[in-house]
Amino acid sequence: MITVSAAGKRYGQAFFSLALEQDVVETLQADLERLISLWENDEELQALLFHPRIAREAKKKVLGRLGEDSHPLTANLLFLLADKGRLPLLPEIGNVFAELKDAHYNILPVEVRTARPLPEDLERKLLEKLQKTTGKDIQLEVQVDRSIIGGLVLKVGDILIDGSLQRGLEKLQEKLSRIQVSQIGVNNG
Numbered sequence: 420m421i422t423v424s425a426a427g428k429r430y431g432q433a434f435f436s437l438a439l440e441q442d443v444v445e446t447l448q449a450d451l452e453r454l455i456s457l458w459e460n461d462e463e464l465q466a467l468l469f470h471p472r473i474a475r476e477a478k479k480k481v482l483g484r485l486g487e488d489s490h491p492l493t494a495n496l497l498f499l500l501a502d503k504g505r506l507p508l509l510p511e512i513g514n515v516f517a518e519l520k521d522a523h524y525n526i527l528p529v530e531v532r533t534a535r536p537l538p539e540d541l542e543r544k545l546l547e548k549l550q551k552t553t554g555k556d557i558q559l560e561v562q563v564d565r566s567i568i569g570g571l572v573l574k575v576g577d578i579l580i581d582g583s584l585q586r587g588l589e590k591l592q593e594k595l596s597r598i599q600v601s602q603i604g605v606n607n608g
Contacts, residue, residue, distance in 0.1 A: 423515055427508045430500075431515025435523075437492055444520055450493035451513040454485060458509055468506050475501060527555040530574040532564040534584075537571075549575075 423431070438447040458464065468478055479501050486494030500506045521528060529549055531537070537545070542561060549557045553575075564572075569584035 421510060421514045423511045424508070426505065427511025428515050430496075430505070430508055431512040432519065434492070434496055434512060435516050435519040438516070439523070441492070443490055443492065444523075446490050447493055448516060448520060450489040451509075451516055454489070454493070454497070455510050455513045457485065468501075478506075521558075525555050526558050527553055527575065528558045528560065531559060531561045532567060532572040532574075532583075533561065534563070534565055534567050534569050536563055537561055 434447065435444075438444045464481075467473060467481060479498060482497040482501055483494070486497050489497075496512070497506075497509075500508060520526070527549075531545065542559070546557055546559050549559075567583035567585045568588070570582045570587070572583050572586075573580040
């Protein structure tokens, strides 16, 4: 989970408010996701935008090209962040924006890890149970992770529910390691 500064939170909240006001929430979120992905996967872009000897106007030219495919509000955000020397806040702003969007639309993202792909009927039942339990629209992301052997691991916000066979075996091993040999009726003689 990304740590969000006070400034990142303020920019994210303001940007989300504008998105709501102009009814472009989905568009702006897509813009942010695309730009953040570009940002995180292009070290040359980061080096250029953070280099102290590259003039702000040159950086803004690059940002202008990046913002060409974006909504005007997104392009303006990039220029504002460049002017204020706050470009590194972009991932934080994206995170705050996504959280506010989920809260506004009553969406709860849930990650599910299973050893094998879930059958459709089981995935549907899990989704229904989570929606009934939380009262929210669940956005389910299912990932296959063979290391958990069996069962499943749910991540809801900061809460981790580990119902995997791997975790069960680890718990059993912990319990067995605490038992002294003399307690189970084995003696050395």
